[in-house]
Amino acid sequence: MSQVQRIHHFINGEFTAPPAARYFDKRSPVDGRVIAHIAEAGQAEVDAAVTAARSALKGEWGKLTTDQRVDLLYGVANEITRRFDDFVAAEMADTGQPAHVMTQVFIPRGAANFKVFADVIKNVAAESFRMATPDGKGALNYAIRNPKGVIGVISPWNAPFLLMTWKVGPALACGNTVVVKPSEETPLTATLLGEVMNAVGIPKGVYNVINGFGPDSAGAYLTQHPGVDAITFTGETRTGTAIMKAAAEGMRDVSFELGGKNAGIVFADCNFDAAVDGIFRSAFLNTGQVCLGTERVYVERPIFERFVAALKAKVESVRYGRPEDHASTYGPLISQEHRDKVLSYYKKAIDEGATLVTGGGVPEMPAELAGGSWVQPTIWTGLPETAAVVREEIFGPCCHVCPFDSEDEVINLANANDYGLATTIWTENLSRAHRVAERVEVGVTWVNSWFLRDLRTPFGGSKQSGIGREGGVHSLEFYTETRNVCIKL
Ligand SMILES: NC(=O)C1=CN([C@@H]2O[C@H](COP(=O)(O)OP(=O)(O)OC[C@H]3O[C@@H](n4cnc5c(N)ncnc54)[C@H](O)[C@@H]3O)[C@@H](O)[C@H]2O)C=CC1
Numbered sequence: 001m002s003q004v005q006r007i008h009h010f011i012n013g014e015f016t017a018p019p020a021a022r023y024f025d026k027r028s029p030v031d032g033r034v035i036a037h038i039a040e041a042g043q044a045e046v047d048a049a050v051t052a053a054r055s056a057l058k059g060e061w062g063k064l065t066t067d068q069r070v071d072l073l074y075g076v077a078n079e080i081t082r083r084f085d086d087f088v089a090a091e092m093a094d095t096g097q098p099a100h101v102m103t104q105v106f107i108p109r110g111a112a113n114f115k116v117f118a119d120v121i122k123n124v125a126a127e128s129f130r131m132a133t134p135d136g137k138g139a140l141n142y143a144i145r146n147p148k149g150v151i152g153v154i155s156p157w158n159a160p161f162l163l164m165t166w167k168v169g170p171a172l173a174c175g176n177t178v179v180v181k182p183s184e185e186t187p188l189t190a191t192l193l194g195e196v197m198n199a200v201g202i203p204k205g206v207y208n209v210i211n212g213f214g215p216d217s218a219g220a221y222l223t224q225h226p227g228v229d230a231i232t233f234t235g236e237t238r239t240g241t242a243i244m245k246a247a248a249e250g251m252r253d254v255s256f257e258l259g260g261k262n263a264g265i266v267f268a269d270c271n272f273d274a275a276v277d278g279i280f281r282s283a284f285l286n287t288g289q290v291c292l293g294t295e296r297v298y299v300e301r302p303i304f305e306r307f308v309a310a311l312k313a314k315v316e317s318v319r320y321g322r323p324e325d326h327a328s329t330y331g332p333l334i335s336q337e338h339r340d341k342v343l344s345y346y347k348k349a350i351d352e353g354a355t356l357v358t359g360g361g362v363p364e365m366p367a368e369l370a371g372g373s374w375v376q377p378t379i380w381t382g383l384p385e386t387a388a389v390v391r392e393e394i395f396g397p398c399c400h401v402c403p404f405d406s407e408d409e410v411i412n413l414a415n416a417n418d419y420g421l422a423t424t425i426w427t428e429n430l431s432r433a434h435r436v437a438e439r440v441e442v443g444v445t446w447v448n449s450w451f452l453r454d455l456r457t458p459f460g461g462s463k464q465s466g467i468g469r470e471g472g473v474h475s476l477e478f479y480t481e482t483r484n485v486c487i488k489l
């Protein structure tokens with residue numbers, strides 16, 4: 001085997017792989033080189049991780065006070081910040097996305113996910129009700145929150161550290177233990193977090209990582225494991241269906257953040273430049289691999305042509321390049337496999353009669369980057385709402401732009417989809433913004449902004465975009481078992 005680094009599981013506080021472990025290759029999305037060999041967990045490693053997590057619940061971790069847990073989680077956040085450059089480098093290697101996306105969005109959010117939920121658990125109140133009784137003395141009811149137990153965390157590749165810690169932060173704040181199965185495409189920051197946990201003194205077995213794939217591999221073994229009390233998952237809707245079936249055995253609770261086919265709605269009275277910037281960011285940040293991203297743009301007819309021209313100009317100004325080169329503004333897709341999927345939609349769009357505004361193929365890259373999974377950012381117009389490219393999630397750097405004539409029409413267009421994750425609305429008329437926001441069937445609506453996140457707010461999808469809400473106290477609903485105590489006075 002070459003000198004490429006080996007990535008092991010993190011079980012009971014130790015990086016480990018059995019002597020006969022099977023390894024799979026992790027390739028750089030930037031140039032296609034193998035950058036790591038990842039151990040694939042079998043049933044035995046998943047058993048070991050779940051057993052470690054169960055023992056930790058009964059050990060030192062389970063006996064800590066909330067204040068002690070909170071201090072440890074602040075320690076995790078601080079240690080992530082201290083090792084910021086290591087996390088940036090690991091996530092850049094895994095995803096190929098430009099440094100500014102890592103330093104401004106993904107890695108700081110990892111630290112915030114621990115700090116914010118430490119604050120939430122410290123400050124949350126318990127509900128209580130005084131009730132009358134026939135003897136006139138009354139009774140007092142109050143709720144207590146207990147950890148749910150061992151939480152299985154299954155996370156995707158598009159924002160690996162942000163999305164994984166978004167689940168691990170509140171799970172640990174609530175006193176649970178976790179077994180994480182990061183995406184097979186992006187295991188590096190979950191692995192690094194194991195070092196952080198040890199450095200700050202999180203007890204062994206509280207945070208465990210097992211690597212591997214989904215079906216017939218680590219993901220399925222974890223979700224089917226009877227020792228897992230609840231499963232939190234972010235990923236494709238189809239995968240969510242498989243996990244829900246596994247969770248039905250033993251009546252385990254699930255929290256799902258799934259796919260989206262989000263609409264951007266641009267009214268003629270918008271701040272034009274801000275709307276172009278906002279839609280550009282929402283469609284093309286992270287090479288379009290953002291669940292909250294906009295793949296359907298509806299623009300009010302009087303500004304339609306001007307808007308399409310301005311968006312085209314912005315798209316054509318992206319700078320391809322290596323992530324560590326600060327001049328790069330645009331990275332590759334995560335893998336060749338994902339590129340094949342995105343390119344199949346690029347072809348479908350043309351087959352279905354789209355007008356290609358820009359992009360539509362593979363860019364010409366210098367020889368040293370030619371093995372990467374690069375695609376051109378792409379805009380289409382002219383498709384009917386029935387076209388596959390307008391209905392199905394592509395998860396790539398592309399959008400279809402369509403004109404509309406009235407508020408009612410655009411609300412119907414936005415809602416005519418099986419997904420219901422997010423919307424971004426652009427208008428200077430706040431009454432209209434409020435009216436539209438109330439009627440759009442999504443979990444998250446932004447007005448004159450996009451991806452502006454206050455972590456105390458409910459986050460999740462409607463329709464086929466998810467089950468449940470996480471964020472602030474909503475996360476506590478999932479990560480704790482709320483019990484009522486009734487005391488007869
Ligand atoms: N709603 C949200 O907040 C977000 C949703 N997503 C969605 O995630 C998708 C992209 O991420 P992917 O990694 O491709 O999703 P995916 O569903 O293919 O994989 C996600 C994770 O599930 C695991 N997995 C796959 N099949 C499994 C099975 N049968 N049992 C257990 N685990 C299994 C994978 O190994 C990976 O760790 C997109 O559809 C996107 O919209 C991504 C980010 C945020």
Ligand SMILES: O=C(O)/C=C/C=C(\O)C(=O)O
Pocket residue numbers: 158159162166286289290291292453459
């Ligand atoms: O802010 C969140 O909690 C979720 C963000 C989702 C992404 O970053 C993504 O899908 O890329």
